[in-house]
Amino acid sequence: QKEVEQNSGPLSVPEGAIASLNCTYSDRGSQSFFWYRQYSGKSPELIMFIYSNGDKEDGRFTAQLNKASQYVSLLIRDSQPSDSATYLCAVNPTTDSWGKLQFGAGTQVVVTP
Amino acid sequence: EAGVVQSPRYKIIEKKQPVAFWCNPISGHNTLYWYLQNLGQGPELLIRYENEEAVDDSQLPKDRFSAERLKGVDSTLKIQPAELGDSAVYLCASSLRQGSSGELFFGEGSRLTVL
Numbered sequence: 001q002k003e004v005e006q007n008s009g010p011l012s013v014p015e016g017a018i019a020s021l022n023c024t025y026s027d028r029g030s031q032s033f034f035w036y037r038q039y040s041g042k043s044p045e046l047i048m049f050i051y052s053n054g055d056k057e058d059g060r061f062t063a064q065l066n067k068a069s070q071y072v073s074l075l076i077r078d079s080q081p082s083d084s085a086t087y088l089c090a091v092n093p094t095t096d097s098w099g100k101l102q103f104g105a106g107t108q109v110v111v112t113p
Numbered sequence: 114e115a116g117v118v119q120s121p122r123y124k125i126i127e128k129k130q131p132v133a134f135w136c137n138p139i140s141g142h143n144t145l146y147w148y149l150q151n152l153g154q155g156p157e158l159l160i161r162y163e164n165e166e167a168v169d170d171s172q173l174p175k176d177r178f179s180a181e182r183l184k185g186v187d188s189t190l191k192i193q194p195a196e197l198g199d200s201a202v203y204l205c206a207s208s209l210r211q212g213s214s215g216e217l218f219f220g221e222g223s224r225l226t227v228l
Contacts, residue, residue: 008153034216043221044204044217044219046216049216088156090155100158100161100169101156101158101217103155103156103157104155105154105155106153106154106155
C-alpha cells in the first residue's frame with residue numbers, strides 16, 4: 001500500500017464547475033499536508049498547505065483536512081482551462097522529519113471549455 | 114528573485130556512462146533536496162541537505178548515486194554507471210529552514226534518458 005494515495009484520473013471538469021480531488025494517507029501521525037500543481041513538462045508548484053482539521057480557503061481553492069479519516073481534499077471552484085494540470089498531494093509524516101514530503105502519484109485534471 | 118536553477122535540462126546517454134546534474138538553490142535557502150520523478154508518478158526524495166550536511170540519504174542508491182553540496186550552496190548529483198531504469202526527471206528543490214511553512218521550491222528538472 002502506498003503511503004499517499006490519489007486517483008490518477010483524468011478528472012474531466014466542465015469550465016466553471018467545481019473540481020474535487022481526494023487524497024488519503026497511511027501515517028496517522030502526519031502533521032502537514034500540501035497540494036502542488038504540475039503542468040505537463042514543468043516542475044511542481046505549491047498551491048496550498050493545511051495543518052489543522054477543517055477547511056482552508058485561498059481564492060478559488062479550498063483544502064479540506066480530516067485527520068481522523070486520514071484524508072485531505074482540494075476543491076477548485078469556477079474551474080478554468082488553465083487549471084488543467086496534475087495535482088500532487090504531499091504529506092509530511094512527522095514533525096521530526098520536516099521536508100521529507102511523501103508525494104502521491106497525482107490526479108490529472110482536464111477542464112473542458 | 115531567481116528561482117532554483119538546474120542544468121542540464123535534458124541529457125541522453127548510453128547505459129554504463131556517467132552523468133552529473135547541477136543545482137543552484139534560491140539564495141538564502143539552507144535546505145536542498147534532490148527528488149526523482151518517474152513518468153506518471155510523484156516525486157520521490159533521494160537526498161536532503163541542511164547546509165552542507167546530508168541529513169537524509171536513506172533513499173539514495175549509494176552503489177551508483179552520489180551527491181555533494183560543497184559550501185552549502187550549489188549541489189551536484191552524479192550517477193555512475195547509469196542504467197536503463199535511471200531514465201527519469203531529476204528535480205532539485207530548496208526551502209527555508211525547519212520551522213517555516215515547509216514550501217518547497219522546485220527547479221525545472223533535468224530529464225535523463227538512458228539508451
